[in-house]
């Protein structure tokens with residue numbers, strides 16, 4: 001048994017009473033918070049470790065409830081692209097990776113998460129057909145980082161209808177696209193074996209869970225969606241997906257099912273509280289009611305949506321109707337960094353100018369709850385997202401000498417509206433310090449930089465054909 005005492009801290013507990021402690025302590029025993037109190041600790045425990053938190057804030061770790069480890073190497077790619085063009089470019093960069101390259105991308109993702117105050121994430125991985133070697137590589141890498149992760153095994157057994165050109169294209173380009181094997185539907189039987197095997201092997205390992213995760217429900221057969229719900233029931237997992245990110249996806253669902261995608265999932269009997277649905281932009285009022293009724297979570301990604309112009313989720317309406325909400329940055333291919341503070345800020349502010357009724361604005365406090373307890377719900381964890389006895393010790397220590405914290409006026413508002421992630425100093429996950437004084441303790445972040453550089457050069461060469469397709473197709477998917 002190990003105990004750690006964080007003392008002399010300002011503590012934002014986000015407990016049921018919204019307690020803020022000025023000058024207090026958190027006692028952590030193994031992976032759990034044992035005690036939270038005011039003043040100096042005077043109890044009987046003899047801590048193995050003490051962390052001096054004078055002029056520091058301790059807050060619950062943030063949960064980045066939608067990202068993609070495979071695209072962490074893509075910051076700055078392709079400005080002003082359509083969603084399909086961006087998807088083809090992402091394919092070019094993230095395909096045909098070796099297990100070592102998958103690991104490097106995970107470490108880079110973990111580096112981005114920890115240095116900006118996220119202790120947990122949902123990794124929707126990969127972007128193409130996958131194998132057991134791929135899921136082994138990604139999950140063993142996450143295990144190495146010390147970050148808490150739900151791996152959403154991203155699958156599809158149907159075509160990516162939303163990104164293929166609808167207008168005629170030159171024969172040469174057509175044949176080059178047909179040679180791209182990566183997006184060919186993965187057979188149902190293969191998916192069933194693969195997802196079952198990965199869940200059995202990894203789900204429930206320390207800090208790890210594994211969710212079946214449609215790439216997008218409209219890229220999946222009804223049989224595959226039903227399989228996904230059955231697996232989730234059998235192994236008690238969540239289900240993660242992209243949902244209605246683009247208007248095109250809304251139209252495809254209407255054409256295919258004669259109703260909305262959300263209604264179709266409900267009619268299939270699969271929509272439940274297990275689902276966490278990234279984007280959730282093109283929902284009807286009825287869809288919003290259904291999401292609330294079935295207790296499904298919408299994971300909002302406001303920066304990604306602005307960056308590639310896919311739309312603005314109706315967050316205030318969803319919030320009023322009682323839809324469970326969480327926050328994600330999305331991958332670096334469409335949001336460049338993994339800073340949850342920026343995502344929270346965007347979510348709390350993007351709707352304000354168009355909403356004259358200020359009582360409908362999402363507040364800093366509400367968005368912070370979405371990024372902590374809301375994300376914990378998407379991870380299906382009820383003892384995460386607050387600093388209270390019995391909760392898992394996923395904590396972040398922020399320095400309060402950054403310019404935007406001087407003076408401390410309102411901790412919640414400053415954490416959401418002012419913090420950039422740069423004040424994050426020390427991070428604890430599962431009771432273990434994984435970053436201390438901004439130095440990652442679980443892997444060599446300095447060596448990572450050089451390794452990622454050479455990896456991206458080699459990917460450029462290896463996937464030259466895919467980069468060519470991505471470049472040439474852009475004109476036909478405006």
Ligand SMILES: [Zn+2]
Nearest residue numbers: 242278330331
């Ligand atoms: Zn995504």
